[in-house]
Amino acid sequence: MYFGGIDVGSLTAQAVIxxxxxxxxxxxxxxxxxxxxxxxxxxEEALNDxxxxxxxxxxxxxxxxxxxxxxxxxLSGENMSEISCHGKxxxxxxxxxxxxxxxxxxxxxxxxxxxxGELVNFVMNDKCAAGTGRFLDxxxxxxxxxxxxxxxxxxxxxxxxxxxxxxxxxxxxEVHHYLQRGATMADLAAxxxxxxxxxxxxxxxxxxxxxxxTMTGGVAKNVAVRKEMEKLMNARLxxxxxxxxxxxxxGAALFARKFGEVKS
Amino acid sequence: xxxxxxxxxxxxTKGVLLQGDDMLASLxxxxxxxxxREMDEFIEKIAExxxxxxxxxxxxxxxxxxxxxVQEADFTEDEVACLAMATRVLIPDVELTVDIGGQSITNxxxxxxxxxxxxxxxxxCASGSGRFIEVISDALGVEMSNIDATVNKAAKKxxxxxxxxxxxxxxxxxxxxxxxxxxxxxxGVCEAVARIVVSQTLRLGAVNKFTVTGGVARIQGVTGVxxxxxxxxxxxxxxxxxxxxxxxxxxxxxxxx
Numbered sequence: 001m002y003f004g005g006i007d008v009g010s011l012t013a014q015a016v017i018x019x020x021x022x023x024x025x026x027x028x029x030x031x032x033x034x035x036x037x038x039x040x041x042x043x044e045e046a047l048n049d050x051x052x053x054x055x056x057x058x059x060x061x062x063x064x065x066x067x068x069x070x071x072x073x074x075l076s077g078e079n080m081s082e083i084s085c086h087g088k089x090x091x092x093x094x095x096x097x098x099x100x101x102x103x104x105x106x107x108x109x110x111x112x113x114x115x116x117g118e119l120v121n122f123v124m125n126d127k128c129a130a131g132t133g134r135f136l137d138x139x140x141x142x143x144x145x146x147x148x149x150x151x152x153x154x155x156x157x158x159x160x161x162x163x164x165x166x167x168x169x170x171x172x173x174e175v176h177h178y179l180q181r182g183a184t185m186a187d188l189a190a191x192x193x194x195x196x197x198x199x200x201x202x203x204x205x206x207x208x209x210x211x212x213x214t215m216t217g218g219v220a221k222n223v224a225v226r227k228e229m230e231k232l233m234n235a236r237l238x239x240x241x242x243x244x245x246x247x248x249x250x251g252a253a254l255f256a257r258k259f260g261e262v263k264s
Numbered sequence: 265x266x267x268x269x270x271x272x273x274x275x276x277t278k279g280v281l282l283q284g285d286d287m288l289a290s291l292x293x294x295x296x297x298x299x300x301r302e303m304d305e306f307i308e309k310i311a312e313x314x315x316x317x318x319x320x321x322x323x324x325x326x327x328x329x330x331x332x333x334v335q336e337a338d339f340t341e342d343e344v345a346c347l348a349m350a351t352r353v354l355i356p357d358v359e360l361t362v363d364i365g366g367q368s369i370t371n372x373x374x375x376x377x378x379x380x381x382x383x384x385x386x387x388x389c390a391s392g393s394g395r396f397i398e399v400i401s402d403a404l405g406v407e408m409s410n411i412d413a414t415v416n417k418a419a420k421k422x423x424x425x426x427x428x429x430x431x432x433x434x435x436x437x438x439x440x441x442x443x444x445x446x447x448x449x450x451x452g453v454c455e456a457v458a459r460i461v462v463s464q465t466l467r468l469g470a471v472n473k474f475t476v477t478g479g480v481a482r483i484q485g486v487t488g489v490x491x492x493x494x495x496x497x498x499x500x501x502x503x504x505x506x507x508x509x510x511x512x513x514x515x516x517x518x519x520x521x
Contacts, residue, residue, distance in 0.1 A: 033441065106431065128389070129430035138430060169390035169399060169429045170367060173274075180297050 002052060003260055004060035005252025006039045006076060007085065008067070011105035011133070012218065013038040014249040015046040017057075018257055025049045026246050035066025036073050043075060059260030061085075061252040076252075078259055083111055083122050085251030090216045091117030092254055093240035093247065098210040101200060101229070102247065103219035105133040110203045112210060117254075123207045129168040131199025133219050138168045139192045142175045143185055150189050154224035157190035166199065190224065197228030204233060212238045216247035266316060267323045267520075268307065269513030270337065271346070272299060272330030275366030275394060276479065278507050279306060281314040281321070282514040285353070288314035290507050300333040307336055323517040327509050329367070329387070338520070344372055344383050346512030351475060352378030353515055354502045359471040362490065363508065364461060364480035366394040371465045384464050390429040392460030394480050399429050400436055400453050404446050408483075411450060415485040418447035424456040432456070454485035461486075462493045471496045481505035 003018040017025040027045030062076035063085040090100040100111040107126035281288040326334035363370040368387035491498040
């Protein structure tokens with residue numbers, strides 16, 4: 001039996017196909033203007049990869065932006081919140097995880113789960129770009145590099161230039177100012193990654209740290225932010241083998257399996 | 265006595281030259297990274313505009329985020345004190361000064377003597393500040409000086425739901441993509457700025473009369489909404505509202521003996 005999970009984010013969308021307890025296939029795309037389009041396209045991509053079609057799925061769950069609309073259009077049979085899905089997906093990938101830090105394109109969440117991966121508590125920031133993927137987006141544009149490069153660049157830093165402000169817009173001005181005065185890109189990148197981790201840490205403190213800790217979402221691929229987070233938390237981040245960006249879709253597919261098994 | 269007030273803001277540097285209560289000259293420059301070195305020329309230019317010699321300036325007071333960059337200043341004064349003083353002298357019965365600067369929002373409650381009773385200040389976040397409007401009008405391709413003319417063409421108002429300038433920029437870009445008109449969007453942006461400012465204002469309690477200062481005070485699309493939403497009568501600032509801080513600094517310099 002195959003189960004599907006679709007997660008539409010602010011910048012990218014993912015779909016995961018689960019076969020028994022194994023990730024059989026997955027896809028990832030840049031989002032399209034409508035969440036339903038994104039969901040249909042990414043699901044198609046994941047299915048085509050293994051020559052499957054939508055009829056082969058026993059059950060499918062949608063999460064993320066427009067998850068209800070996606071269900072209404074018949075692409076999924078049920079929808080779940082992204083908080084539950086990220087917790088579930090991350091816990092499946094690293095079962096010892098009790099705190100899941102998910103940094104998405106336009107939000108950041110710290111999710112606490114129990115030994116079964118069920119949601120216990122969470123805090124979320126979706127009001128302010130600081131501490132979300134957007135902050136790194138804006139900052140890397142200011143430095144004239146891609147967002148993928150900003151983590152690597154940090155490793156060449158001689159020092160960390162601290163940002164005096166939290167606001168992404170003000171940091172942009174600050175970075176321009178430092179560049180004019182001859183600061184190196186690497187030192188600024190280190191400061192930016194530190195600022196990013198510092199903001200996320202504020203969320204971690206609010207929900208309380210419980211080990212083990214793991215990170216999901218696109219920003220989890222940034223090695224410098226991971227290192228800074230580990231320093232600030234004084235705890236190791238457990239890593240796992242799957243792509244950090246598919247945790248939400250994976251969680252949705254795991255819920256799909258649960259719903260599908262109840263039905264059959 | 266001739267005094268000079270210099271307000272070094274995050275976006276603009278303003279100067280006011282006073283003789284007693286008379287404004288001899290004013291000057292507004294963009295704040296660059298070199299403002300400290302440009303200050304010499306700035307003072308030269310404002311003295312020239314006031315038709316006095318530079319040595320005729322007896323006391324110079326600086327204020328604003330970059331007040332320490334003015335080496336020529338005899339002393340610095342807090343921005344809040346300067347704004348309260350400007351309001352007290354120009355419009356004495358106004359109790360509340362709402363200042364919308366390039367990177368800050370400040371609400372000041374003062375008594376008829378210009379004593380500050382209470383104030384609130386946000387310079388941590390671009391939300392509702394001049395930068396907020398600048399980021400969004402840039403994205404829409406509207407000059408700041410053209411905002412009111414654009415608002416006048418609006419048929420309706422598109423509400424902006426996000427407070428963060430970065431998120432608001434994405435939000436308005438999506439409205440453009442959905443085919444909404446620029447005037448309708450910018451009207452919603454003015455409303456959003458006013459709403460953010462008012463949420464701070466209302467925490468200080470009700471007043472009979474208020475005024476609005478700072479560069480954003482020139483945008484009627486914003487002050488119009490502030491007038492509707494803040495209880496009390498709106499009194500337009502009698503001089504260019506952008507000069508309020510520098511004017512107050514020059515007034516405080518007058519009190520130096």
